[in-house]
Amino acid sequence: MADVTRFAPSPTGFLHLGTAYSALFAAAAAGPKGRFLLRIEGIDAGRSRPEFEEAIYEDLAWLGLVWEQPVRRQAAHFAEYAAVVARLKDDGLLYPCFCTRADIQREIAGAASAPHLTTIGPDGPIYPGTCRHLSSAEQHRRIDAGEAYALRLRMADAVATTGPLVWHDAARGEVKATPEIFGDVVLARKDVPTSYHLACTWDDALQGVTLVTRGEDLVPVTHIHRLLQALWNVPTPRYHHHRLLTAPDGAKFSKRDQSLTLRSLREAGNSRDDVIALLGEMTR
Numbered sequence: 001m002a003d004v005t006r007f008a009p010s011p012t013g014f015l016h017l018g019t020a021y022s023a024l025f026a027a028a029a030a031g032p033k034g035r036f037l038l039r040i041e042g043i044d045a046g047r048s049r050p051e052f053e054e055a056i057y058e059d060l061a062w063l064g065l066v067w068e069q070p071v072r073r074q075a076a077h078f079a080e081y082a083a084v085v086a087r088l089k090d091d092g093l094l095y096p097c098f099c100t101r102a103d104i105q106r107e108i109a110g111a112a113s114a115p116h117l118t119t120i121g122p123d124g125p126i127y128p129g130t131c132r133h134l135s136s137a138e139q140h141r142r143i144d145a146g147e148a149y150a151l152r153l154r155m156a157d158a159v160a161t162t163g164p165l166v167w168h169d170a171a172r173g174e175v176k177a178t179p180e181i182f183g184d185v186v187l188a189r190k191d192v193p194t195s196y197h198l199a200c201t202w203d204d205a206l207q208g209v210t211l212v213t214r215g216e217d218l219v220p221v222t223h224i225h226r227l228l229q230a231l232w233n234v235p236t237p238r239y240h241h242h243r244l245l246t247a248p249d250g251a252k253f254s255k256r257d258q259s260l261t262l263r264s265l266r267e268a269g270n271s272r273d274d275v276i277a278l279l280g281e282m283t284r
């Protein structure tokens, strides 16, 4: 079957061997008959930079990849995400959360005497639900007073709405969706009217992606994405979470570590074939 696949980097650093592998993996999964898309996930204004986006285009072309035009740039679609968020809010599935990180930490520390009240999720302790039960009068008072707020998903209600869900992974087979392990996730941040989960899942559906390929560090978030698909009543793609490449010393590649970026490898005289051979060795 000819698939629609995508590579969806955030323009917050230069591509390194790990991200190059991910891009090549996605393009290969589409194959000659499928369609390979590139999406720039630059919702984080503080960390995204135009020069990193330019470098992504340049480095992928250097790798020999060809992607469909136009490229979807998430930073240009905030109004669309805001409309998606507004619909979930109208359905009563979101609530405003005024907590700062410090508030949340304080709340969790306060619950330490009753540790059973603090549940640990894939991203650390899950949100203790401080703002979940604010009255609508209180919500309006604080919004009108100009307090910044994020919008969180009423996870228990969302899961009750959709009922049990599964998703399919090429390496793991059928996986039971357990989005509740994340608690009330943020779907719209204080600074932007979306979050990674919302924008990524929305775009995969909008762009008709049939096979999502990405690193296995993102396996847990797929539970949330599957839930959003069910809430929106959009098709769920198949998933193929691939292994993560590690640096020669076994450490995870990081955007902060610029030593094995494609540009540094290229500047050191490596050809595209050298890089592909190196990736082949690393994944043997």
Ligand code: GLU
Residues within 6 Å of the ligand: 007, 008, 009, 010, 041, 200, 213, 214, 218
């Ligand atoms: N933009 C995400 C990242 O760079 C990848 C999202 C995805 O592939 O789903 O980590």
